[in-house]
Amino acid sequence: MHHIVITGGHGGLGQALHQAFRDTGDQVRALGHAELDVTDPASVAALLEKAPAPDLLVCNAGFTDDRLLARLDAASFSRQVDVNLHGAFRCARAVVKGMIKRRSGHLVFISSRSALHPPAGQAAYASAKAALIGFSHSLARELGPWNIRSNVILPGFLETPMTAALPPDRRQEILDQHCLSRFNTPAEAARFLVYLQHHLPHTSGQVFQLDSRIHPIS
Numbered sequence: 258m259h260h261i262v263i264t265g266g267h268g269g270l271g272q273a274l275h276q277a278f279r280d281t282g283d284q285v286r287a288l289g290h291a292e293l294d295v296t297d298p299a300s301v302a303a304l305l306e307k308a309p310a311p312d313l314l315v316c317n318a319g320f321t322d323d324r325l326l327a328r329l330d331a332a333s334f335s336r337q338v339d340v341n342l343h344g345a346f347r348c349a350r351a352v353v354k355g356m357i358k359r360r361s362g363h364l365v366f367i368s369s370r371s372a373l374h375p376p377a378g379q380a381a382y383a384s385a386k387a388a389l390i391g392f393s394h395s396l397a398r399e400l401g402p403w404n405i406r407s408n409v410i411l412p413g414f415l416e417t418p419m420t421a422a423l424p425p426d427r428r429q430e431i432l433d434q435h436c437l438s439r440f441n442t443p444a445e446a447a448r449f450l451v452y453l454q455h456h457l458p459h460t461s462g463q464v465f466q467l468d469s470r471i472h473p474i475s
């Protein structure tokens with residue numbers, strides 16, 4: 258039985274992760290936004306730093322506010338970077354000492370395909386999600402000697418509250434980019450994470466894209 262902590266644990270993917278790890282027999286803390294605000298250092302300290310380090314921390318909390326650059330004000334840019342990147346930094350830093358002491362642990366960062374192939378209007382979100390990849394790669398090198406893994410997931414387009422307001426024509430455009438003409442689901446993405454945690458102990462420093470898109474968005 259592993260001890261799993263999930264940030265943004267009440268969102269679409271967060272709930273699927275909670276269910277999948279619980280079904281595997283793991284002990285799961287899926288922390289909702291109201292309980293853990295990843296932008297608030299005091300909240301992160303209280304919920305993560307003062308608790309025993311988990312076997313797996315999934316930095317899943319995310320926020321997007323799509324705008325073209327001319328309409329992207331500094332507050333929106335900062336907010337997106339704060340939640341998606343700084344939030345992951347705060348949470349990873351809060352658990353790492355315990356993992357080092359125990360000489361084991363796993364950090365998983367939920368990034369996005371937008372990190373590699375960003376569409377127009379996602380400059381802030383894509384920047385933050387792309388930075389997570391560099392962050393994770395560096396941690397994989399730094400923490401490997403302590404048997405701590407770090408991996409990134411690009412879960413694919415998921416039908417969750419985050420994407421609920423997307424106009425139907427944009428949704429169709431995204432669907433058309435999929436070789437299999439279907440979206441991934443939160444449950445499938447969650448099953449992959451369970452597999453990565455329990456059956457791929459020698460895998461670190463990797464980026465996993467879970468959908469069927471190949472080419473950059475046109």
Ligand SMILES: NC(=O)c1ccc[n+]([C@@H]2O[C@H](COP(=O)([O-])OP(=O)(O)OC[C@H]3O[C@@H](n4cnc5c(N)ncnc54)[C@H](OP(=O)(O)O)[C@@H]3O)[C@@H](O)[C@H]2O)c1
Pocket residue numbers: 264265266267268269270271289290291293294295296316317318319320340344367368369370411412413414415416417418419420
């Ligand atoms: N859906 C997709 O197509 C897609 C694609 C690629 C990557 N992702 C990534 O997958 C992850 C999960 O997203 P999702 O699709 O499950 O969307 P979601 O349902 O909106 O879940 C995101 C969760 O993060 C929480 N959150 C936002 N700001 C937070 C903060 N400051 N502190 C703690 N929690 C915070 C949200 O809580 P509130 O709603 O209460 O603010 C929400 O529950 C995100 O990192 C997202 O960027 C999603």
